[in-house]
Amino acid sequence: MHTAKSVAIILAAGQGKRMRSARPKVLHELLERSMIAWVVDATRSSGVDEIIVVVGHGRDEVEAELRRLYGEHVRTAVQQKQLGTGDAVRAALPLIGDETDRALIINGDCPLIEAEALRSLLEIRAELALLTSTIDNPHGYGRILRDASGRVVGIREEKDCSESERAISEVNPGVYLASIPFLRRAIAALSNENAQGEYYLTDIVGMAEGGAASLSHPIDRLLGVNDPLELSRAETVLLRERRERLMREGVKMRLPETVFVSAECEVEGGAELGANVELRGRTIVRSGAKIDSGSILLDVEVLADAYIKPYTVAEKSVIGERAEIGPFSHLRPETEIGEGGKIGNFCETKKTLLGKGSKVNHLSYVGDGEIGEGVNIGAGTIFCNYDGARKQTTVIGDGAFIGSDSQLVAPVRVGKGAYVASGTTVTRDVPDDALAIARAKQENREGFAARLRRRNDSAKNSP
Ligand code: UD1
Numbered sequence: 430m431h432t433a434k435s436v437a438i439i440l441a442a443g444q445g446k447r448m449r450s451a452r453p454k455v456l457h458e459l460l461e462r463s464m465i466a467w468v469v470d471a472t473r474s475s476g477v478d479e480i481i482v483v484v485g486h487g488r489d490e491v492e493a494e495l496r497r498l499y500g501e502h503v504r505t506a507v508q509q510k511q512l513g514t515g516d517a518v519r520a521a522l523p524l525i526g527d528e529t530d531r532a533l534i535i536n537g538d539c540p541l542i543e544a545e546a547l548r549s550l551l552e553i554r555a556e557l558a559l560l561t562s563t564i565d566n567p568h569g570y571g572r573i574l575r576d577a578s579g580r581v582v583g584i585r586e587e588k589d590c591s592e593s594e595r596a597i598s599e600v601n602p603g604v605y606l607a608s609i610p611f612l613r614r615a616i617a618a619l620s621n622e623n624a625q626g627e628y629y630l631t632d633i634v635g636m637a638e639g640g641a642a643s644l645s646h647p648i649d650r651l652l653g654v655n656d657p658l659e660l661s662r663a664e665t666v667l668l669r670e671r672r673e674r675l676m677r678e679g680v681k682m683r684l685p686e687t688v689f690v691s692a693e694c695e696v697e698g699g700a701e702l703g704a705n706v707e708l709r710g711r712t713i714v715r716s717g718a719k720i721d722s723g724s725i726l727l728d729v730e731v732l733a734d735a736y737i738k739p740y741t742v743a744e745k746s747v748i749g750e751r752a753e754i755g756p757f758s759h760l761r762p763e764t765e766i767g768e769g770g771k772i773g774n775f776c777e778t779k780k781t782l783l784g785k786g787s788k789v790n791h792l793s794y795v796g797d798g799e800i801g802e803g804v805n806i807g808a809g810t811i812f813c814n815y816d817g818a819r820k821q822t823t824v825i826g827d828g829a830f831i832g833s834d835s836q837l838v839a840p841v842r843v844g845k846g847a848y849v850a851s852g853t854t855v856t857r858d859v860p861d862d863a864l865a866i867a868r869a870k871q872e873n874r875e876g877f878a879a880r881l882r883r884r885n886d887s888a889k890n891s892p
């Protein structure tokens with residue numbers, strides 16, 4: 430039985446110049462999860478005994494992300510200067526103990542790598558083994574060099590390729606397995622005499638006795654990410670798989686290729702997503718709920734059978750069973766819509782509890798509100814919750830009716846079953862079952878409009 434340990438070394442010290450971004454490359458996200466997290470997750474599930482991530486450029490940020498996600502489960506080694514992938518591995522070697530006899534080495538910019546591919550590599554017993562892929566356009570990848578008998582005897586970086594080598598379509602995705610004694614020897618022997626003046630990890634292939642063992646694997650799971658185009662291609666692969674898995678589980682989608690679902694979202698079978706829907710953050714959509722076209726939900730929980738109509742934007746909110754929202758409404762953080770509640774079109778909500786069966790149907794703003802059950806809030810109602818310094822609360826009792834175009838100046842309470850007449854500015858509490866009316870008394874002046882019209886007409890006609 431094999432008792433010695435295995436380690437994974439993930440290379441993540443590079444700057445990622447081609448991203449043209451201040452953010453370290455491995456912190457760019459796919460489905461809202463960082464590139465490094467995708468690689469570490471796959472590596473953890475491969476069964477290696479420990480993981481070392483080599484950090485350098487943007488080290489503090491990368492380490493913070495690793496600590497946040499993995500705590501003590503991932504160690505880091507520091508590569509002070511980015512002198513190449515071979516030098517990056519060199520930085521990790523002092524952290525590897527004697528009980529460890531082999532190392533998986535994985536480029537940190539290979540976010541689609543799966544645990545299964547790593548496991549099959551780990552089954553190979555050789556000084557050095559690597560994954561290879563065949564690709565239509567090998568641009569940017571190191572090319573695999575084989576001898577007459579088919580053994581892998583080298584990897585040539587594109588910038589060092591001859592014309593004929595450049596035409597080779599078998600490439601190096603940057604995933605290797607090496608025995609530790611071999612790795613220590615080979616890394617010590619690397620030189621930087623090449624087109625980029627870097628210590629290439631790929632040069633260790635030429636040092637393996639009898640060449641390296643190889644395992645071919647489809648490129649669509651090994652795409653390297655160096656620029657925004659490659660990032661989007663890799664994300665597209667993940668997104669397509671995510672959507673397909675959800676549809677297999679019973680989630681209906683219209684125009685699925687336009688739907689975005691982040692890595693941390695949960696969508697139950699029996700839910701329905703319209704075209705151009707984006708589910709971001711940790712959004713949860715329960716069975717029977719329907720999210721219609723163009724809606725964007727961030728960290729929202731949509732309970733069973735709720736209906737989010739088109740072009741709703743919502744954040745950090747809970748939408749109750751059978752509730753209806755939109756079209757064209759904006760739910761800001763801490764909105765909680767009770768069972769069967771309704772927010773209609775062109776409404777904005779913020780930090781508001783809407784009780785069971787209550788309705789805010791048209792063009793209203795409700796912020797810092799506690800609205801009871803069975804309440805009707807008329808068109809154009811505004812909760813005046815901010816006095817320039819503080820946010821104040823508006824409380825509305827069960828069964829109350831707020832007439833259209835009313836303003837409720839917080840802090841204020843409207844009692845249960847109370848009635849606020851249209852156009853009222855409520856500045857004092859309204860008792861249960863009372864009527865509040867605060868508007869100027871209407872006066873009708875007979876014939877006034879006709880007289881005004883005649884005067885205007887004669888002014889227009891005089892020279
Ligand atoms: C590398 C390989 C190439 C392979 C390709 C696959 C080498 C020399 N070339 O090229 O054969 O086809 O990946 O995508 O290995 N890094 C460090 N420290 C450094 C330099 C890089 O940690 O000093 C890390 C980067 O953060 C990155 C990874 O190593 O995650 C690969 O580096 P990158 O510069 O992207 O290499 P490629 O040019 O893509």
Ligand code: MG
Binds near residue numbers: 536538653655
């Ligand atoms: Mg790369």
